[in-house]
Amino acid sequence: MSVIFNLDAKKNARILLLSLRKIKFHVARCYLYELEDLICEFDSADILTPVFNPDLFKVTNRIANTMAQAVGSSRLINPLFKQFNLDKEYELFFIICQSPLDILTINSIKNWRNKCRRVVVWLDEIWAKDIEKWKVQLSFLQEIDYIFMNFSQSIEGVSKIIQRPCEYIPFGIDAIKFCPYPLNRERSVDLYSVGRRSQVTHQALLNLSERINFFYIYETIKDLYTADHRYHRSLYKNILKKSRYFIANRAKIDDANATGDQQEVGARFFEGAAAGTVMLGVPPECESFTRNFDWEDAVIQVAYDAPNIVEILAELDSQPDRLQKIRTNNVVNSLLKHDWVYRWETILATVGLDSTPAMMARKARLQNLVERILTRKNSDERSAAHYSDRIHKQDRTQMPVV
Template sequence: MSFFDNLFHKNQFISNDESRILLLSMREIHDLAAYCLLYEIEDVTYNMDKVDIIGLANSYDLYFFRKVYYLINSVTRSTILAKSLTPQLSPFSVEKEYELFFPIFNFFSELFLLQSIKGWRNKCQKAACYISEVWEHQIYKRKSLLEFLKDFDHIFLGVRNSTEVITKLTGKPCTYVPPAVDVLKFAPHSLSSHRGIDVCGIGRRSNITHKALLELAEKRKMFYYYDTMKTSSDVKYGKKQITFRVKNYKEHRSLLSNILKRSRYAITNRANANEPYKTGGKEEFGYRFFEGAASGTVMIGVPPATKEFTKYFDWEDAVIPIPFDAPNIAETIAELDAQPERLARIRKDNVVNSLLRHDWVYRWQEILETVGVEPTEQLLERQAKLRKVADELQQLPIAN
């Protein structure tokens, strides 16, 4: 056993005899709460397709080796030399043949991990990847990582604003595919179920809005659910968002779905609303819009001012707009509380539209159609189940 072997845990490999698709997952590499949504598509896909999953083992030297790669490339100006001289991270050799190789990346820098997968291009008829978060300024800063995209037939991004630059720099077709959720997990059992949480405010937040909600909770004995971990939404002095890690991403997703299904309102803002410098000033979706809509909560916050958001959330009152810093949020909640029929309609519209449009099955079908791979019977069955639930809800009268 070599010195480097001692640095790593073993890779995970979930295999089925009839698998036609090979997924590469980051679930063993990164355990941030913010990334758990993306691991959900892997589980949904596994249950409705014939899939093998590689879970690369974590290593405490992952970031060090990536810096080594950057350094070698910077000195030699050669991505080929950088790839060959950088130590291998828990290498995995693809032995079976597949119709499609599909890595799913949380962010741009994870492309570096492709150097650990050996033989994927020769063993897979087609290859495409999904990168959830990549901002244009990051691409130009780390252009050497584009070398890892050269063998893909198609690239899918979870953000709209970077598709053109990726296509321009790689010569590969690039398509925007927004996030989604496991709607069957997030949807409430009944539209009239009791919602014991008055306001849910988790993740990135405005300190001003948070203070106003804390005061409202004290005055009205309202149940305001919020994070108590150390966070920062004030970037004036260079502070950065601090997130948290989870032990089990499935348990975290289940807990989050149960919280939102029991929340009357949820604060929901565009991606990186408290750190706009991270996006280069570009506005994009946040995951919480899809989670909130599927759960039937009433979303209040700052949606992105983009045509994509209008396209995917085009029903009335999908989000009740308020400023990011909303010291008068109590007035907004009081006005909404005085309109119970409107709130009931919003809950119903949110869930129904999510069932028909924002489950992962629809994103996976779009990806398969784009790369020319036929859908499975299980995929069509899941769509039929979602439509059936949506039809049943649409038949119900709007109840306060």
């Protein structure tokens, strides 16, 4: 099967995106494709999508990366074997590499450096202990103008190799679509858990769901792939918006061999907060977490192995006012801080490009949502206070005269 390049072009586009959405279908990549879709909405962007057999690409990509390691260079090695020739110029070429294994796909564009004034790579996941292993692939980034990275504690090591500007950038979220307001759906899912989980905690929750009316959603399949990332994100956000509690732990909490005990912020925290869930788990002990989730009870700390999870939930359920405050704070802070438009604004400012009118309109919409939520919250509080005061007065009038 030969490679086909699909270019979804816009008139006068200033941005070029290279997307692996027709090659990489794992659900773990869907939030990155969400960012690409939004860039196309609020900026003028062409999106170049190679179409290739995903199983065959696993083989060719592994061979290409092995060859790069063997020869000590990655500049001419292309896992797709075919190149696309750009026929127009762009202000910015942007690609998200979830792994260093993705870097070589840049070679599938023949003249990317000549046709693009600025080039930015978003490097999603690389652990500090593995940086030396990926030295050949990372050296390719010496031709890139700016590198943005999610893993804050890996930046120094990558920067030493490539000698290019490397900056931390947190995950983001489509805060508008994940926002539970204004519909304010009933939260009919009691607890939602995705990805890695503790068998101890899981078994306690299973036992609870067998005993009482407790709706517990969890994954039963490994190596999840999706035919369409938009469908997956839609299903995911709708379950989250209907969930009361959500398990969120630091990235790869149960795999110290993979992380080297490095603690980083995973995407789960941004997703759970934006949907207004009450997050339970073990957050990372790092500056990037405290900076991005700096409000009270953003995550309620619960041990990874929590045999007493049922008692913890019962205690929380006895505090409805606290739970409502947590949900509101999570949603409001997500709208103000974590929408993808803020991440894209940071990238544009770094490379010297202006924000677009559509970006300004989206930020205004985010602010409007915040104001509506807070206005309704204040109204609900006044109504509750009025009702409490009325009941108190009725009780006093019914008191016997002594």
